[in-house]
Amino acid sequence: MNRLEVLAPDGVPEVRAGDDLVALLLAALDPRDGDVLVVTSKVVSKAEGRVRTSDRDEALAGETVRVVARRGPTTIVRTRHGLTMAAAGIDASNVELGSIVLLPLDPDASARALRAGVHERTGRTVGVVVTDTAGRAWREGQTDIAVGAAGLLVAEEYAGRTDPHGNPLAVTAPAVADELAGAAELAQGKLAGRPFALVRGRADLVLPAGEDGPGARALVRPEGGDLFGYGAREAVIRALAGDPADRAPFGAPASADELAAALLLVTGAESRPQDGELRIAVPAGPEVAALAFAHGWEVLADQDSAVARLRPLSP
Template sequence: MSGRAHRIEVWAPDGVAEVTAGDDLVALVLAATGGGSDLADGDVVCLTSKVVSKAEGRVRRGDRDEAIEEETVRVVARRGATRIVRNRLGLTMAAAGVDASNVEVGSVVLLPLDPDASARDLRAGLLERAGVNVAVVVTDTSGRAWREGQTDLAVGAAGLVVAEDHAGRTDPYGNPLAVTLPAVADEIAGAAELAQGKLAARPLAIVRGRADLVLPAGEHGPGATSLVRAEGADFFGYGAREAVVRALAGDAGDRAPFGSPATPAELRSSLGAVVGTVTGEPGAAGLALPADADRTAVAAVLFAHGWRLDAWEPGVVDAGSGVVCRVSPVTT
């Protein structure tokens, strides 16, 4: 084996007992790891959000749809009974992360109230009781846009560099890396799930081999919350159908997911794709549109691009009749 080879180990202990409200998660991890003797400084302890939620009393009886409604901030997309929503943690997930599996019939499990805080508490407890400086990741399963299937990701983290910023570095060929940002917390969560399995009752996994990502004791880092894009920063704030409806409805409360105002050039290009030739500049002169331009369609395009329609006036365009459209960017 080459001296440059790098190995990562992942294992998931068997025999973790069923967790109920009030259970001590530190004791659970220690019991599954030989009293902590199987742990070493620099390990990453991964625990499923479901186990954390059960211990924190986030299991409730009742209707799953009602729980989804309570956990939802806004609906991103809906296809039949399936709802993709942005939940109160800022995560975009199916059913707001509410789960009815591996729990008594008639009950549902909600995500932890603050998964990063849960991870911090577990990390501090393991340091206090076992003397090991480990990172902690709270994991949950989520689908991905453009891809079939699901994978686990980090919804909570403590003591971990959750993303490695490679911006400003160069690759072995000398090419600059401008936006490379591996979400290592999510990669660790996915590796843990491979060892845990979905039906094997192994909610705990240990990842060893990336001690360089583990922060010194007492430094918890930004947590998994830092991986959540702010409202409006995601290119896909609504599903395809929902974006059309929201833009046509033009409710000011729906603006944020569309992001910051587009540049004038981008706005002209998008308007041109809908109404035909567009000339002029936003401002005093206004944009010149064809006479048959549909005002409703123009207003929807403006809304989706972060601009508003201020005036709609007949005018002369290319020596013929047309419309002068006066617009302004929306600022918050």
């Protein structure tokens, strides 16, 4: 029988810039070797001086690498951490009126510092997860995820194993750091003032002292590796605009067959491969240019304006 325990203590005082989070953690919890300490990013940010007297809209640009999607008042962006979140994770809850809290500059580094501090003061080897709340594509509601981690396997790798029926597992990789974040949030709640939690029962995920692991950053797909790098509307706009700076989220060049199928669907004309190119008997107008851009190809100039020539971009 497996048993998982989650403890989220009451009575943690308001955290302010410069506070000793390790001392506050140890005053609230008594960790053992193999425990995982879960800390909300909000108290990490408060201790690190990431509170601003501002509003979300004023701060958003400085926390944004690029806009992923907009829909009404909601703006989904990619942050400097690589996270894709509403309003870059900027939060105006559980903070004084007129103030906002930005995400930590480096949540993995914050997790490493907490882990090192606990080991230095107690001799205990624990894992640390720094959490924040995020929505999910295709799902209503939010859940907590790991934005920082230290001393922890953030994902379990099942590829190459077989299930009890002998079926091979190809891509199964549970994001256990996110699962721990979600489990801790069930005990912490949103309004109860419980920024710390201790998860006991998964010591197998905790790394030895001195090994911090890859951090939560390892759970972030690289630019171009996400199948949904833009929102539906934004993808259309970016492809039609054709700004080279917008190419990365569309990923690596598609195959000639994939592009040919898209050209046939949109233009009704078949294309033929020739010398590493695709040639289609239609002018290289906006539709063809947008399709080429979205598939990682470029349109070449041609003396015969009735024939469009397309070539894949170099990776």
